[in-house]
Amino acid sequence: MNYPIYLDYAATTPLDKRVLETMLPYFTEHFGNAASRFHAYGWEAEEAIDMAKGKIAKKLNWRTDEIVFTSGATESINLALKGVFEDFKGHLITVQTEHKATLDTAAYLESRGVKVSQLAVNSEGQIDLNELEKAIQPDTKLISIMHVNNETGVIMPVSEVIALAHKKGVLVHVDASQSLGKLDLPKDADLISFSGHKIYGPKGVGVLLAKKEVKLSAQIHGGRHQxxxxxxxxxxxxxxxxxxxxxxxxxxxxxxxALLKTDFENELTKELPCVKINGSKNDRIGNITNLCFKGLDGEELLMKLSKIAISNGSACNSASTEPSYVLKAMGLSEQDAFSSLRFSLGRFTTKEDMENAKDHVIETVYTKG
Known part of the structure; x- marks a missing residue:
């Protein structure tokens, strides 16, 4: 099969061969249960867990006893939000453009009695810090915010959010799924979540970094692990x-x-008058671009761009026929939101890939026109 050029790294990344090599022995030779304390198989597994914690702690400057392993970022987010609001009391602040893992969890908490505020964003996808400050109430427990938006690549001012929140005695959870490995993670966050498959690691595993002093109630019971x-x-x-x-x-x-992405954007906006970049001009991550092909049917265009693997938004919303709620929150019309596509680059993207992708997009749009 001739596979298309892969430009959907924001959805998932390929497993790095170096990562695979470290994993393989633990499927066959060292297959023990890390909770088995009375034989070598269990000891080897426990040692492997400790080594993984050590690598994460060293790289991210967290304590090993503040690392919680989960099945992925969705579970990590659920644990962060539900774990803080176990009593279903208090106030949660989040943002309209968050990942559904956050918004759906917030909706569940709201149905159980938690007060929830969703901050609006401007046309560039950014929040207003003054509005955030006004939203904080005496019973606000937690602010949950993405570091980088998964659809537009917009970078949120998380350090400023944390500083503001801590002045008010409020905890902050940062969804770092799209920023880990690309930006320095914010200092002093109380909780940080991320997934393995976004950083060239395996699917089905994630991490919640949770400060020791954060009272976090378990959501999965059965053995008191971790x-x-x-x-x-x-x-x-x-x-x-x-x-x-x-x-x-x-x-x-x-x-x-970022250099490849900028060249790609410049060429398309120069050659195709219908193309407009969605999101902040300055505060966007270097590997994601969300482009509106004004006047064109985005889904039809997506199907015709058969030589590249891209998306029209978050992979978690791919079954929905609704326009992107992220783009609508930024003020785009339904038609423009439907006309928008996301291109995301990664570790194995080459200059040749981007040249071929650019030519394919231009040729396809001209053919449609």
Whole structure:
């Protein structure tokens, strides 16, 4: 099969071969349960978990006892929000353009009695810090915010959010799924979530970084594993993989991707008058571009762009026929939101890939016109 050029790294990344090599022995030779304390198989598994924690702690400057392994970022977000609001009391602040893992969890908490405020964004996808400050109430417990938006690549001012929140005694959870490995993670966040498969690690494993002083109620019970924060037999190969993937994160990679992305945007906007970039001009991650092909049917265009693998938004919303709620929150009309496509680059994207993708987009749009 002739596969298309892969430009959907924001949806998932390929497993790095170096990560795979570290994982393989834990499927066959070292297959023990990390909770088995009375023989070598269990000891080897536990040692592997500790090594993975050590890699993550060293790379991200967190304590090993503040690392909770989960099945992915969605579970990590659920644990962060539900774990803080176990009593279903208090006030949660989030943003209209958050991932559905956050918005759906917030909606569930609201149905159980938690007060929820969703901050609006401007046309560039940014929040107003003054509005955030006004939204904080005496019973506000938590602010949950993405570091980088998964559809537009807009970078949120998380450091300023954390500083403001902590002045008011409010906890902050940061969804770092799209920023880990590309930006420095914010200092002083109380909770940070991310997934292995966004950083060239395996699917089915994620992390919640949770400060020791944060009172976090477990949402999965059955053995009091991981300091009673998340029970269940640990996914040793997956944890080994995410530990290695985190250790291989290199912030310099995003610089090369940003150059390729900028050239791609410049060429398309120059050649195609219908193309407009969605999101902040300055505060966008270097590997994601969301483009509106004004006047064209985005889904039809997506199908005709058969030589490249891209998306029309978050992979988690791919079954929906509704226009992107993220783009609508930024003020785009339904028609323009339907006309928008996301291109996202990664570790293995080449200059040739982007040249071929650019030519394919231009040729396809001209053919439609």
């Amino acid at each position: 300091r009673n924060r998340r029970s269940g037999t640990l996914n040793v190969p997956g944890i080994v993989g995410i530990g290695e993937a985190v250790s291989k994160c290199n912030l310099k990679e995003i610089e090369a991707q």
